[in-house]
Amino acid sequence: MTPSDAPVLEVRDVVKTYGGVHALRNVSLQLLPGEVHCLAGENGSGKSTLIKIISGVEKPDSGTVAIDGQVHAHLTPNDAIHSGVQVIYQDFSLFPNLTAAENIAMLSELAQGRKISSRRRISAEARRVVADLGLRLDLEADVIDLPVADRQLIAICRALVNDAKVLIMDEPTTALTHTEVDRLFTVVRRLQVRGVAVMFVSHKLDEVLRISQRVTVLRNGELVESGPASDHTARSIAKAMTGREVSEERLVSDVAPDAPILLQVENLSRAGGFTDVSFALRAGEILGITGLLGSGRSEIAEAIFGIHPADSGTIRVGGKVRRIRSIRDAVSAGIGYVPEDRLTQGLFLDVSIADNLIASSLDSYRTRTGLLDRRRVRDSITDLFRRLRIQAPNVGAVVRSLSGGNAQRVVIAKWLDRKPKVLILNGPTVGVDVGSKEQIIGILREQAAAGVGVVVISDDIPELVTSCHRVLVVHEGRVVAELSGDQVDAHEIERRMAA
Known part of the structure; x- marks a missing residue:
């Protein structure tokens, strides 16, 4: 019409x-x-x-x-x-x-x-x-x-x-x-x-x-x-x-073939979620996991982080077998997780940015007497606020007042403060504008360059193509394709997802 x-x-x-x-x-x-x-x-x-x-x-x-x-x-x-x-x-x-x-x-x-x-x-x-x-x-x-x-x-x-x-x-x-x-x-x-x-x-x-x-x-x-x-x-x-050019190029650095394996998943299964999932993640690598809604992609992440533990299979972190039956187990193993629903699962909305940033790492700031080292806390909050480019009047601003992109930066910063070996992000740029998306992907690249193993769960195909070294495609709970190099292409990912 x-x-x-x-x-x-x-x-x-x-x-x-x-x-x-x-x-x-x-x-x-x-x-x-x-x-x-x-x-x-x-x-x-x-x-x-x-x-x-x-x-x-x-x-x-x-x-x-x-x-x-x-x-x-x-x-x-x-x-x-x-x-x-x-x-x-x-x-x-x-x-x-x-x-x-x-x-x-x-x-x-x-x-x-x-x-x-x-x-x-x-x-x-x-x-x-x-x-x-x-x-x-x-x-x-x-x-x-x-x-x-x-x-x-x-x-x-x-x-x-x-x-x-x-x-x-x-x-x-x-x-x-x-x-x-x-x-x-x-x-x-x-x-x-x-x-x-x-x-x-x-x-x-x-x-x-x-x-x-x-x-x-x-x-x-x-x-x-x-x-x-x-x-x-x-x-x-x-x-x-x-107001500026936004890059859509595929920018991935080389991962050394002998880079240490930070996360190894072998034959992981959970009834009603996924079956026989295996993959390895090296230091400095960004691994994408994608699939249609309900494919099992999120369930895999939640099992590795202990939200809904796997029924069978093995998880190794840094070469050591870890029995992950809870979130506490995953955090102790050096795994961080940015959830899909950051507003209800990842943040304390009515609390300040500062308190959210150190919420998961308070114990690391305690002195031998059990008291908080307030100077270290203050310095870390200031550094995270600056490094993650959180746009707010100050660190005392309430998280509920932030835009989606800035709220997501706070969740990521909270986990970076724990210095995880492996960082899993579920839908890291959902509901985020194009400028914030570019900056968040830049943060993930920086973490990979620093030796962190990064896993991105997403159905945003351009995001996967621009940032991931490899992409696993999940269909009906099984990994049906592993794409790397020139195979990490939008048309190829779409074809494998629809197969």
């Missing part, structure tokens, strides 16, 4: 400041009916603030938002919803204990002021919108029991029940497999046919170029680029986001 010339949403000269700092400075953009418009920018660029203003959560200092030609100096959330603006956040904001049908229809029921809900009416409404989009969903299943991809589609269906004209999707593909992304994009194209304008917010620039007609880039609160997606490449968008 060709988008209409008349914008359904128009943001005009919006300014927003927090404590004298400009989050947005004279930002203007338009969304046309039936268009997918990508909003790109690094963490802290102003994307979230703009979404909050469009959805009525925040009030601009100046400027206006117009929906279907009606100008608003300040929208409330109810105004935005009634005008047809819907936001699907990363967590989807669904009710986990309600069925798919109830989640789809419940807000419509409330909006109509119904005090008593009819299961038959809710089911009929949910079936109508699901059929209209050509979807297959188990409408009677509780949302908590459904996969992430189905939850994403339920959130879209809920927006359409409420007659969405503008649908804002915040990082919609973060937890989806390639097949699920294709399925989502099919639904987005059906929304275009209906005339729905979609604002697509994503750090995955290859996906941006697949689905978007136009691209708008924010940097430091200012609009720096806006135009047809066909005029851009992933590299040009990344440059607009960061």
Whole structure:
């Protein structure tokens, strides 16, 4: 469908400041009916603030938002919803204990002021919108029991029940497999046919170029680029986001063939997770482990770190057999682990950066009398804060206030403070902007150069290609391919994953 010339949403000269700092400075953009418009920018660029203003959560200092030609100096959330603006956040904001049908229809029921809900009416409404989009969903299943991809589609269906004209999707593909992304994009194209304008917010620039007609880039609160997606490449968008060239080259140093083996896994198995997994990791090497969601890639990492121990097999660290039945066993063996969900598993969100940095290594700072050597603690915190390039006012800032990229740096720094022999990272750059991603990969290269063995669990194929010496492909719990040298290629990895 060709988008209409008349914008359904128009943001005009919006300014927003927090404590004298400009989050947005004279930002203007338009969304046309039936268009997918990508909003790109690094963490802290102003994307979230703009979404909050469009959805009525925040009030601009100046400027206006117009929906279907009606100008608003300040929208409330109810105004935005009634005008047809819907936001699907990363967590989807669904009710986990309600069925798919109830989640789809419940807000419509409330909006109509119904005090008593009819299961038959809710089911009929949910079936109508699901059929209209050509979807297959188990409408009677509780949302908590459904996969992430189905939850994403339920959130879209809920927006359409409420007659969405503008649908804002915040990082919609973060937890989806390639097949699920294709399925989502099919639904987005059906929304275009209906005339729905979609604002697509994503750090995955290859996906941006697949689905978007136009691209708008924010940097430091200012609009720096806006135009047809066909005029851009992933590299040009990344440059607009960061203000500099971002390297996508494969940069891996040579690993000496006689470099010591730091981690050796032999015939590792866990019922329902993976079977007969074997590999070796040398000092200075970055090893990628990839596979589709549910392939067993994360379960392998969790077994090595003792979160869900293996049923059988052998793990050697530094040539010594280690019986890893708990996280404490893994840490004692010299293994560090950066989890996939850093916000709930890797950080104390309401605690300072400083306290998070030394949370896992406090005992190493104790004197012979058992007291903390506060000078050493202070020096280490300062060094980690500087070396990991954590962007925050100071080390006393609360972790909850940090962007995704800076939060990830804190998790990595916490483990580096323990000086591990082996560092395993599960999805190290998920939800992180292109500039932060480049810096995090740079940190991993630095650790490998210092002799650490690094394992990266990821389905971000460009990330694996640029940083890994070798890549293991996991399918249905088994390692089905080991790629090295020229074989570490995006097309080859995709082919092996799909086989």
